Amino acid sequence: MCCLSCGFIGLGLIGGSIARALKENIPQIRIIAYDISAETLRLALHEGIVDSAAPAIDESFSDCDYIFLCAPVKRNDANLAAVKKVMKPDCLLTDVGSVKSGIHEAVHQAGLDECFIGGHPMAGNERVGFVNSKASLLENAFYILTPTSSVSQRQLEAYRSLVLKMRAIPLILDYRKHDYVTAAVSHLPHIIASALVNLVHDRDSEDGIMKMVAAGGFKDITRIASSQAVMWQQICLSNTSNISMLLDDYIKALTAFKEDLDAKKETALYDRFEDARLYRDSFINASSGPIKRSYSISVEIADKSGALAHIVSLLAGRGLSIKNIGITHNRESDDGVLKIEFYEERSMTEAAGLLKEKGYIVFLLLL
Secondary structure, three states, rough: OOEEEEEOOOOHHHHHHHHHHHHHOOOOOOEEOOOOOOOHHHHHOOOOOOOOOOOOOOOOHOOEEEEEEOHEEEHHHHHHHHHHHHHHHHHHHEEEOOHHHHHHHHHOOOOHHHHHEEEEEEOOOOOHHHHOOOOOHHHHHHHEEEOOOOOHHHHHHHHHHHHHHHOOOEEOHHHHHHHHHHHHHHHHHHHHHHHHHHHHHOOOOOHHHHHHHOOHHHHHHHHHHOOOOOHHHHHHOOHHHHHHHHHHHHHHHHHHHHHHHHHHOOHHHHHHHHHHHHHHHHHHHHHOOOOOOOEEEEEEOOOOOOOHHHHHHHHHHOOOOOOEEEEEEEOOOEEEEEEEEOOOHHHHHHHHHHHHHHOOOEEEEEE
């Protein structure tokens, strides 16, 4: 794909990560960007991610083969009007929003159906801004494409090929189905996480004992509550009907769970937990899914100088590659728990055996 030209309107976490992925995997690509932050553009130019910074949505974008709308959703109408004036006839227009109905309606009103394919990279984290963007954010993540009915198959296949070059997994959906699906697996979980955090906040004692001991499952399930409030406010206001309908179903499920709990129905409670466990495990076992099996161990270590280096040295001496490593201090003692993740089960098992031989307390975390 020689001399491909891509324009970015907005260069935050997602836009920046897409630009980095394109730059990393298509060496001859040319990237033009506009962002309201001069510092963002300066940094992108300095790092070589952007070849040209535009002062506005102007003729700088007239040679672009693709234009990515990555600014906040509330700016889409104004940005679409500006882009329409400068984009060339065969340019493909796309976006990165997590709700698709609004942008599809706006595109239709602007008369741009024949050149628009909605895009939603199912990736991200709690951090925001170009400074936190990275090409690897898109690797093995689903990248949903929502073409209009007027887009040609050739345009769709070309964009799908571009997504593959980003090392993401393209998935083509109708935009209405996209909004229903993401309401269940993305939007509703943020509401649940935020509600749980607020519950602990409201029910905690004056000495904050709940907050102090919160770890493990609470930390995992509420991690996404640290996301940007304004973004999730806008998502809720943009996908209200789908989220509300699924939230109603979730409340009914919680009510049924509570009734079994109050009645101490042993079999019913067991079945609920077991059904959830089996279905959740099926996500991990699915070869095409983004949730991959994790091969990790936890190792109890003394909180003293050289403890971590000793373990890493032992594993390196055996030729075992570490995928990820981190220390968690969440126990009553002053010691820590070292979590080490490996690329494969064989390495995990061998590492556990080696460390046990050296006197460490080790637990397998095969999830």
